[in-house]
Amino acid sequence: MSLEKNHDGRGTLPAPGRVEDVRRGNLVRVLAALAQARTDPRRYPTRADLASLTGLTKASVSSLVAELADSGLVTESGATRDGERGRPGVGLELSTRRGVVGMEINVDYISAGVLDLGGTLRAHRTLECGNRGQPPGSVMALLAGLVSDVAAEASLAGIEILGGVLAVPGLVDTATGTVSSAPNLHWQDVTLELDGLLPAAPLGTVLHNEANCAALGELWYGHGQDFRDYLFVSGEVGVGGGLVIGSRLFSGPRGQAGEVGHVVVEPSGPDCSCGGRGCLETFAGQEAIFSEAGIAPGAASVRLTDLAERLVAGDAAATSAVERAGHYLGIAAASTARLMNLSAVVLGGHFTRMGPWIAPAVLRSLADYAPGVVSPSRVAVSELGQSAALLGAAGTALRSVLAAPHSLTPAGQGPSGS
Structure with a gap:
């Protein structure tokens, strides 16, 4: 989605009430319902389930699902039957053929992993290295190589990368991609070159704090359930x-x-x-x-x-x-x-x-x-151990995808599918 710019250059949401804005909001509602509805591993939610969860009509849900399927975010997973009566519905799931990358720079290691939209970690690599006092550009170049490796592994599995999140141990400005202060890395007011990590991904790479990502990893995959x-x-x-x-x-x-x-x-x-x-x-x-x-x-x-x-x-x-x-x-x-x-x-x-x-x-x-x-x-x-920040970073990227389905081109037709 192309956002209008205000006087300080930041994106602003388009004025509410337009038909396309309503449809964009409904796409997000359907994706959110689909992500939350998959509680029984033996049963996939149907279009009827999504209509009930979102309050939208079955016709609207069918149209929205078709658009999400065209964008490669949703796939059909066979017939689903609630009981003995009635015609079975077609189960739906978030695509395992599209994914996001979680990345982490820490003092003594870097890591990268690919999470598919269904929430499964499909590739994961960690490289031990001393990053304290190293030039940010050198560390980012090393990370770019690691990201390239996991992206290649994902590509062999037929997974298209949509975007990523990088976690760094320090105070960060997400809007500008700047590490304001990372004392243990000896980095101060460093703007990272994030574009080089996932150059073909439509949603790019966003910077976040490592501990916040780890807390989110715990929320989504650990004790956040309790x-x-x-x-x-x-x-x-x-x-x-x-x-x-x-x-x-x-x-x-x-x-x-x-x-x-x-x-x-x-x-x-x-x-x-x-x-x-x-x-x-x-x-x-x-x-x-x-x-x-x-x-x-x-x-x-x-x-x-x-x-x-x-x-x-x-x-x-x-x-x-x-x-x-x-x-x-x-x-x-x-x-x-x-x-x-x-x-x-x-x-x-x-x-x-x-x-x-x-x-x-x-x-x-x-x-x-x-x-x-x-x-x-x-x-x-x-x-979760050392993987918490990586999982939280990847989970954050995944939720960014689910919050902006309208920004993606149909599967295989955009730059990320070339």
Whole structure:
């Protein structure tokens, strides 16, 4: 869809009420209903089901489905019968022949994965590399190669890429594709060349914060099924956070809410990479935990494995380091829960491998500093591990596709299908 420009160059929605605008809105309604209706893996929703869910007439739904099928977003999946009587309807599903790419740049790795419109991860690759202090252009070139590999794998499976989202650990401006501040990467006010990642994709690539993407990954594919309101804490080299309220990400007026890693938990604590001191990250970030546990410098994956082995063996220094991190993590979670009226905490990233040792320490702090606010049954360890941000990024891209079906050309007829 071509948007009119206002005085500051930003796109504005066309004036409401026009017939084409109503139809565009109805296309989105049908896609949203189709995405939500597939709860029984043995049964695909029919046109009649979609009419009931959206309140549109069966004729309107049939016309809209035909348009969505032409765009390659919806396919028919055989007959579906509700009971013994009546003619069976034709089941519908979101196409597995079109997809999106989730991408992540972190301090010690990059990753990319292809998610089809049905929500299945079809290709996924991770490359360990030291990105701290590296020129953004060099890291983006490396990521472009990885994206090219997963896109080629998707192409062999007959999947057409429509767009993507890149997750970066730092404060970002999504509208301009700028990393405002990523202390652990040593990037400041860097505008990334996003167009080179998916040059043929009609919806392009959008930049998002890594912790917010991880929180969304948890919402859509993890404990979001159990909790409507929670703090997601993502442990990597640093510590990120995402706030989910009413099953929606809350990112604040400038998109920077949830920076729990830089909540001050010890005013007299050590200096932090953000320029402050005593931040949670200085106690619960990877380097802080490794140093406290006496683990020598090296590749992060090797050090995490070493830490996990020491924890299992009952090593006193490793156990103390993780419990110390959990203590301060609980302090930050207690303050956040009180301030935002949250009732659950989910631990992700590297905290998943420390779960049996760090979760009890978090619970003790919550009981001390916010008694009765977060019950023990509502402190969970994510099962998504390192893939949470990637899944959240891909899921965000997928939802962008479902929110803008009118912007896509019929399958195989546009630039992305050439």
